[in-house]
Structures are given as C-alpha cells and as structure tokens.
Amino acid sequence: MSTDKRTIDWYNDNAEGYTKHVQITTESIYHSYYEKPAMYSLLPDIKNKKVISLGCGSGEDSEYLRSLETSQSVGVDISEKLIDIAKSNHPKCDFRVMDMEKINFPDSSFDFAYSSLAIHYIENWTNTFKEVYRILKPNSYFLFSCGHPLRSSMTASQNETEKIRQLAIIKNKITEETTIVGNYLDRNKLDTKLGEKSFVTTYHKSIGEIVGEIKEAGFLIEDFVEPKPLPRMESISPNDFKRLNKIPEFMIFKLKKI
Numbered sequence: 001m002s003t004d005k006r007t008i009d010w011y012n013d014n015a016e017g018y019t020k021h022v023q024i025t026t027e028s029i030y031h032s033y034y035e036k037p038a039m040y041s042l043l044p045d046i047k048n049k050k051v052i053s054l055g056c057g058s059g060e061d062s063e064y065l066r067s068l069e070t071s072q073s074v075g076v077d078i079s080e081k082l083i084d085i086a087k088s089n090h091p092k093c094d095f096r097v098m099d100m101e102k103i104n105f106p107d108s109s110f111d112f113a114y115s116s117l118a119i120h121y122i123e124n125w126t127n128t129f130k131e132v133y134r135i136l137k138p139n140s141y142f143l144f145s146c147g148h149p150l151r152s153s154m155t156a157s158q159n160e161t162e163k164i165r166q167l168a169i170i171k172n173k174i175t176e177e178t179t180i181v182g183n184y185l186d187r188n189k190l191d192t193k194l195g196e197k198s199f200v201t202t203y204h205k206s207i208g209e210i211v212g213e214i215k216e217a218g219f220l221i222e223d224f225v226e227p228k229p230l231p232r233m234e235s236i237s238p239n240d241f242k243r244l245n246k247i248p249e250f251m252i253f254k255l256k257k258i
C-alpha cells in the first residue's frame, strides 16, 4: 500500500475526534459549505444502483448515498477504527476495511464509485484508477475530490507578523536573477498538518500528471470542477470564505467508464 503508516495511524488514533468533527457542520466548514455541496451536485442518478465510497471515513457520505434510494451502499476505508465507527453509526450500509489500491470486489460489480478527499494520501493513483475502472460496470461514473495542486504547490514561510504561502517568480530588476518560490510541476511528498501538532503524508501532483493517470486507466473525463464555497460560510468564517473564493483548496473530477 502506498498510504503512509503515519497517515493510517493518525486516522486510527483520532477516529472518534474525526467523526465528531465531520458531524458538526459549523466545525467542518470545508466539508459542509464547500466540498460536500459540490460533490453532491455532481452525483448521477443512483436510485436502485449499487454504489461504493472509497476512503469512506466514518461513513457519512455512504449514509447520504444510501438515502438516495440506492440498492446497496458500500463503504471501504483503510482505517479499522473508522470502519468500526461507520458500522455502528450507519448499520444499513455495508462497510469493510480495505485499501483502495487493492479493491476486493469482482469486476463490473458497481454502478457508481465515489471518493471524497482520500486519494491524495496515495502516491501513485494509477492503481486506484485501474481498480475502480475494473469494479465499475460500463457507462458508470467515478466521482472523486482531492487537494488542488495550485494550493499544494505553494511554499510556506513566515516572519514575525505574517504566515505566507507563495507560488511566485521573483526577478531582481538589476541583476535579472530569478528566484522561484514553490513548485507546481514536480510530484512532491508533503507533511500535512492535521490537528495541533501531528502530521500525515499527502502527495502533490500537477493536474497534467493526474490527467495522465486517469487516461492510463481508461477513463474519460466527463467533468472537472473547482468549487466555490456556499454563501453561508461567510458569516461562520469570513477569512476562509474570502480565500476559497480566490484560491481553490480542492478540485473534483467526474470520470466515465465507457
């Protein structure tokens, strides 16, 4: 598996706290007022269909998909603790501990695949795309969200009063010497802060590299969305609202198996 051990450990060690966080909509504002509304608006018709959520966490999305009258809503996640919570909170869904790089379901067994903010924990996405392609029936969709590489290409620095994130070209007017801050094009392993002082591993890759991995697996890109936050976010967190209206944090692909 290419998800880092410290990432899996973090989700196991913080499974209860993570679940509470996503359940309180005013706390998990990036979910409730930004990513989930955009993902849900892109769902195909899944009534009476068999669906799977990959990296399902504590199962909230699986429950939402089930509420749309699916015939079966399956959720898989690499974290045993999150799957235990998902099973107990959402008993009408079907949850399994599974690595989304090695999906233990037969070929052509699902009508729709969904994955929210999980694939960027994996280094090489081609295996996952190929696995999802394999388990989907022809003409089915795979909808997934992930970190936006514009955001993860930026380099962080700080001075006494400011925290700064930049992707910049700085050219000295006299010497013409050019300094590049940040890196968009190269794949990069990142230390991503989750919580007060813990880090997990995420992977930065350019949109071009992601499109290459999608094509290698055989999918067609049906849609690509860089969401904006819902207006309701403004009163809850004006700074996040201002930022997300200018600089994307996440992006969404809707892929089709033909």
Ligand SMILES: C[S@@+](CC[C@H](N)C(=O)[O-])C[C@H]1O[C@@H](n2cnc3c(N)ncnc32)[C@H](O)[C@@H]1O
Binding pocket: 001, 002, 003, 008, 011, 022, 054, 055, 056, 057, 058, 060, 061, 076, 077, 078, 079, 082, 098, 099, 100, 101, 115, 116, 117, 118, 121, 122
């Ligand atoms: C940010 S959480 C998102 C959870 C859920 N999709 C949601 O939106 O609340 C990322 C999830 O991806 C899971 N994950 C990371 N790598 C994975 C892998 N290789 N296979 C399956 N799940 C994985 C983590 O355990 C975690 O539950």
